[in-house]
Amino acid sequence: MSFLAPAFLAAAAAVALPIVLHLLHRHPERRVRFAPVHLLKTAPIEQSRQRRLRDLLLLLLRVAALLLIAFAFARPFLPQVSAGAEQPMTVVAVDTSFSLTAPGAFARAQALARDAVGQARSGELVALERFSDEAVVDVDPTRDHQEVTSAINRLKPGYGATNYANALARAAGIIGPHRGTIVLVTDLQSAGWQDGVPQTAMPSSVAVRVADVGAPKGNLAVLDVRRQPGGIVATIQNEGARAAQGQAHLAVDGRPAGAQPFSIPPGQTADVAFSASLPDTGAAQVSIDDPDGYAADNVRFFALDPPAAIPVLIVGRSAAGARDGFYVEQALAAGAGVVGSVRFAPTIVKASALPDPASEPWKSVRAVVLLSTEGLERKGREALTAFVRGGGGLLVATGATTDPDVLHDLLDNGPAFDVTIPKADGAAMALVASNTRHPVLASFGPAVTSLAAARFTRTAQVKVPPGAEIVAQFSSGTPALVDYPESRGRVLLFASDLDGRWNDLPLHPSFLPLVDEMVQYLAGPERQAAAYLIGAEPAGVPATPGVVLRPSAAGSPPAHVAVNVDPRESNPARMSEADLQAAIVHLKDEGAAQAHATVAADEGRQALWWYALLAALAALVAESLVAKRTV
Secondary structure (H helix, E strand, C coil): CEECCHHHHHHHHHHHHHHHHHHHCCCCCCCCCCCCHHHHCCCCHHHHHHHHHHHHHHHHHHHHHHHHHHHHHCCEECCCCCCCCCCCEEEEEEECCHHHHCCCHHHHHHHHHHHHHHHCCCCCEEEEEEECCCEEEEEEEECCHHHHHHHHHHCCCCCCCCCHHHHHHHHHHHHCCCCEEEEEEECCEHHHCHHHCCCEEEECCEEEEEEECCCCCCCEEEEEEEEECCEEEEEEEECCCCCEEEEEEEEECCEEEEEEEEEECCCCEEEEEEECCCCCCCEEEEECCCCCCCCCCCEEEEECCCCCCEEEEEEECCCCCCCCCHHHHHHHHCCCCCCCCCCEEEEEEEHHHCCCCCCCHHHHCCEEEECCCCCCCHHHHHHHHHHHHCCCEEEEECCCCCCHHHHHHHCCCCCEEEEECCCCCCCCECEEECCCCCHHHHCCHHHHHHHHHCCECCEEEEECCCCCEEEEEECCCCEEEEEEEECCEEEEEECCCCCCCCECHHHCCCHHHHHHHHHHHHHCHHHCCCEEECCCCCCCCCCCCEEEEECCHHHCCCEEEEEECCHHHHCCCECCHHHHHHCEEEECCHHHHHHHHHHHHHHHHHCHHHHHHHHHHHHHHHHHHHHHHHC
């Protein structure tokens, strides 16, 4: 028997009150010495005995009522103990990322995992998890340790990158609210903390123990392959402690196409150029020999097919001679002749001349840039709404000819904003990145600070809707670029114009990549990129390095796409076990909260307090009836 609120049991001390009163109000019978015999017939002996019995019964009923009331308020319940809840659990999490492909590394990982299973007590629950960019449970908690050992022997390293956060979260989920230990079998690669944010939460009832596989002697990796006029250029990295020499080999459509020697100092990278006549379509790959490092990054693949052009619709003002769309069109068309760059096919239309939503042009458009709502009639609004709801991407620039009411009518739960004018002192605002990991800003890298060179003299005041994300803001602190989902599509709202009236952004070098990245992001995965990383490949593309033929969108001819390992995993830099433990935040109250929730659920299902309260009520009724007869 347990209690949800045991503090109320202290109220049971109140039973002392009726006991004390009972003792204080006792009436001892009068002694009669040498009473005559006839007086014995009228002696109140029988009445006294009956009165004492009734007094004792009253006392018992009053005490029982008080005890039952205290018992009810303490919320009693019978704990539901599940099998195995009393025993701790061990989850063996084995790193199967490609950094374990160094010679002998995975054999050591398997041996450490088997040792972890062997250290578990007989009958203890043990589970097996393998992880790289994703975490997968191979064996659910079981007392059959031989089953776990057999599964460990079948494990093989894959092509994914390390992600400790996913591994620990999945293992903690297996343990649940119980006590347990996670044995992390890994090479302690520091790149395993994604996006450079080494932090993950863990219940206080779960301990993490690291089984260190060790580091490789070094690693050579082909980090990048790109096409250039007259051939191919590959970037090779040397992460070893000594200079590395060797040969890089180029193959086109599976046939050797050349070899080039390389010599790279320790900790450096080098570009190796291949002169070759390349076909317009097909596959190329550059490979190296690396007997000491990771095998998975010794080859990198490249699709020779030019990426399909992304159809983009630019919607401007209806007035003749308006310059709306000029800068955006030039920015999107600038990369058309650059080998390997994403290509766009921009088309400028007047807001008043948007095609019908069921017409053919809308079937191929992947992104729309709305620069003005002037002249946008009901038919055009319905076309844009249907486009976004169908999964399209919309970039809205809030210039002088953008009507907030039209946007509210255009989009469900659209952003609320008002146009404001800067102070009379003429102070201009700059553009500042808020989330450098957002896909729009991630490619800028350290150059993201170049966005601050532009000056904004007028902006729109944006009220950020729920679920939206502020990607960039102005130096005044107001949102500048807001990203939020709209039905199946996505909307980017830029709180100024893109035609140079309210700012000088189009005159700066950062304008072109900013517009390109915004449109690429809105176009989504259907833009048919020419290369993907393992773990980020779209549906229909296998998670295996190589070049595959994938059908393009909108019925266009099939195109080759390359799938490669994540180059971040090629860096063998390690952290210490202490660093990893310091990165895990233990939630001290998490276990208590889960335990309390379980206890509350058990007590709520049983509701024993109700029966105790009914019993107390019955005792009080009986006490009143007995007391009435006593008077």
